[in-house]
Amino acid sequence: MTKASPGEIAERAQRRRNRMLWLAPMLFFIWQGAFFSSYATPHTPLRTLEIVSLGSHLFLAAVLLFLLATGGGWRHGRVVKALLDDETTRAHRAQAYAAGFWALAVCALGLYAAAPLVQLATGEIAHVLLSVAVAVPALRFVMLERRAARD
Amino acid sequence: MIDPILVSRLKAVRTEAGLTQAELAERVGVTRKTINTVENGIFIPSTVLALKLARALSTSVEGLFQLPD
Numbered sequence: 001m002t003k004a005s006p007g008e009i010a011e012r013a014q015r016r017r018n019r020m021l022w023l024a025p026m027l028f029f030i031w032q033g034a035f036f037s038s039y040a041t042p043h044t045p046l047r048t049l050e051i052v053s054l055g056s057h058l059f060l061a062a063v064l065l066f067l068l069a070t071g072g073g074w075r076h077g078r079v080v081k082a083l084l085d086d087e088t089t090r091a092h093r094a095q096a097y098a099a100g101f102w103a104l105a106v107c108a109l110g111l112y113a114a115a116p117l118v119q120l121a122t123g124e125i126a127h128v129l130l131s132v133a134v135a136v137p138a139l140r141f142v143m144l145e146r147r148a149a150r151d
Numbered sequence: 152m153i154d155p156i157l158v159s160r161l162k163a164v165r166t167e168a169g170l171t172q173a174e175l176a177e178r179v180g181v182t183r184k185t186i187n188t189v190e191n192g193i194f195i196p197s198t199v200l201a202l203k204l205a206r207a208l209s210t211s212v213e214g215l216f217q218l219p220d
Contacts, residue, residue, distance in 0.1 A: 005177060006177075007173055007176055007177045007182065007183065008173075010182055011182065011183065011184075014182065014184070082180070083180070083181065083182050084182075086180075086181040086182050086185050087181060087185055087194075087196065087197060087200055088181075088182070088184055088185040088188050088194050089182075091194065145184070147193070148184045148185075148187060148188045148193065148194070149184050149187065150187075151187060
């Protein structure tokens with residue numbers, strides 16, 4: 001069996017990264033429904049289910065942000081890692097961050113406008129903002145990466 | 152359709168040199184995706200990458216990229 005070249009390994013890792021950055025934001029959106037139907041009026045003290053749900057949400061957010069920021073490929077060598085963070089990847093990341101910034105700004109404006117009409121707890125606002133801050137750049141990044149890979 | 156801001160001859164020169172996108176990518180230390188986007192005019196390469204591409208294909212940067220008339 002021939003050994004895969006760094007380029008081939010990087011391509012496979014790219015596809016895995018794209019799948020992860022595509023599926024996880026979907027989970028985030030599904031989570032929104034569960035969150036607002038249960039945690040929006042939390043029990044005091046929090047039940048185990050709520051702690052696990054909130055903890056998982058935070059953990060997934062942190063992992064996704066780290067993946068987006070570093071480009072992934074942590075278990076590969078320096079060469080593959082460099083390929084996973086090449087020029088187009090960095091440009092796509094910059095565009096994804098810009099999309100995230102504008103999505104956050106629009107979301108914050110919406111929340112600000114809704115504040116006199118709807119009572120929102122700090123936890124709910126943080127949840128919405130974090131979800132937008134993670135999901136929008138991740139989806140934008142995947143979109144750009146997939147477009148780039150098309151012939 | 153918007154006019155391209157950079158005319159790329161990369162695909163033609165690469166094909167003439169008998170290289171695949173993956174082979175050229177490996178020579179200049181980027182992924183195939185980057186070569187693909189440069190060839191399709193989606194991505195404008197940095198000066199360093201343009202110089203590396205030119206060197207890998209034994210040509211000049213002007214031989215690969217030109218401003219539209």
